[in-house]
Amino acid sequence: MDQHLVAGNTVDLSSYVPQHFGWEQRGAVGVITLNRPERKNPLTFDSYAELRDLFRKLCYVPDVKAIVVQGAGGNFCSGGDVHEIIGPLTKMTMPDLLAFTRMTGDLVKAMRACPQPVIAAIDGVCAGAGAIIAMASDLRVGTARSKTAFLFTRVGLAGCDMGACAILPRIVGQGRASDLLYTGRSLGGEEAYSWGFLNRLVEPEQVLDTGVALATDLANGPSFGHAMTKKMLHQEWAMGVDEAIESEAQAQAICMMTQDFHRAYHAFVAKQKPVFEGD
Structure with missing residues (x-):
């Protein structure tokens, strides 16, 4: 932080x-x-x-x-x-x-x-x-x-x-x-x-x-991504399918801005296991 x-x-x-x-x-x-x-x-x-x-x-x-x-x-x-x-x-x-x-x-x-x-x-x-x-x-x-x-x-x-x-x-x-x-x-x-x-x-x-x-x-996983998953699992209970799809589009775009997403990509390219840090 x-x-x-x-x-x-x-x-x-x-x-x-x-x-x-x-x-x-x-x-x-x-x-x-x-x-x-x-x-x-x-x-x-x-x-x-x-x-x-x-x-x-x-x-x-x-x-x-x-x-x-x-x-x-x-x-x-x-x-x-x-x-x-x-x-x-x-x-x-x-x-x-x-x-x-x-x-x-x-x-x-x-x-x-x-x-x-x-x-x-x-x-x-x-x-x-x-x-x-x-x-x-x-x-x-x-x-x-x-x-x-x-x-x-x-x-x-x-x-x-x-x-x-x-x-x-x-x-x-x-x-x-x-x-x-x-x-x-x-x-x-x-x-x-x-x-x-x-x-x-x-x-x-x-x-x-x-x-x-x-x-x-x-x-040890992407803790920001896990927190977002938990939030969406809870939040989407009261949503229609179209609302849920849009909310998940926004949530996923936010997660794509994290360093963990970039770490995962570079580890995949290097054929290594990613080390997530939660940011």
């Missing part, structure tokens, strides 16, 4: 220590670990907000080029903590309830808005808001023993939580999304892979390494 733009437009996470989950930077890959394994890594009011704020910051962290989200102890995330979230929600006023549901939705908005590809490394329980975090990720690596469940109707709520009715049908199709959102049933790993919810199916001991390897491969 040009030195004139650094101030106010970059955030340094080298000393970042979150209070409610783990964070580790492996080169250009950031690894988020939901780390309450004794309760299958549930979310709290505080962890929702801190995750939202981190994903917002990632828009300004150019040295982190891909993200992996995992859970500790053989499970991904069991959703909102029954005692720390569900109980208090039953006593809140409507304005406070709306503030909460908007905050949880803002986490998904932040995940979709950050330029880095987000990879969920899913093992074991992946339920409720945990299933939403997996859904909101760009790619998902899972295991045969993973169980993904959108549990909202099981607790008397609607299946339309945190963007589920908009995003999930685009991943697995309207009929399959309806099945999951109406029934709240668990989607096993092999079925999730056959449906296209999981992009990779691996052994439990390989799930994090596979997620990090995939993230590293993306981080």
Whole structure:
């Protein structure tokens, strides 16, 4: 980034220590670990907000080029903590309830808005808001023993939580999304892979390494191009085909101005593998 733009437009996470989950930077890959394994890594009011704020910051962290989200102890995330979230929600006023549901939705908005590809490394329980975090990720690596469940109707709520009715049908199709959102049933790993919810199916001991390897491969690629791909995948949901084609023409022309595009051409001519730098 040009030195004139650094101030106010970059955030340094080298000393970042979150209070409610783990964070580790492996080169250009950031690894988020939901780390309450004794309760299958549930979310709290505080962890929702801190995750939202981190994903917002990632828009300004150019040295982190891909993200992996995992859970500790053989499970991904069991959703909102029954005692720390569900109980208090039953006593809140409507304005406070709306503030909460908007905050949880803002986490998904932040995940979709950050330029880095987000990879969920899913093992074991992946339920409720945990299933939403997996859904909101760009790619998902899972295991045969993973169980993904959108549990909202099981607790008397609607299946339309945190963007589920908009995003999930685009991943697995309207009929399959309806099945999951109406029934709240668990989607096993092999079925999730056959449906296209999981992009990779691996052994439990390989799930994090596979997620990090995939993230590293993306981080070593044209990160500006990946950010543009993510933006267009999200933006074109509300477009007609003609609008989408025009938007992609503009996006691709912008990418053709990058140095990575020129590096790729010169590497091809020299019969070498391009080394991308993200500019």
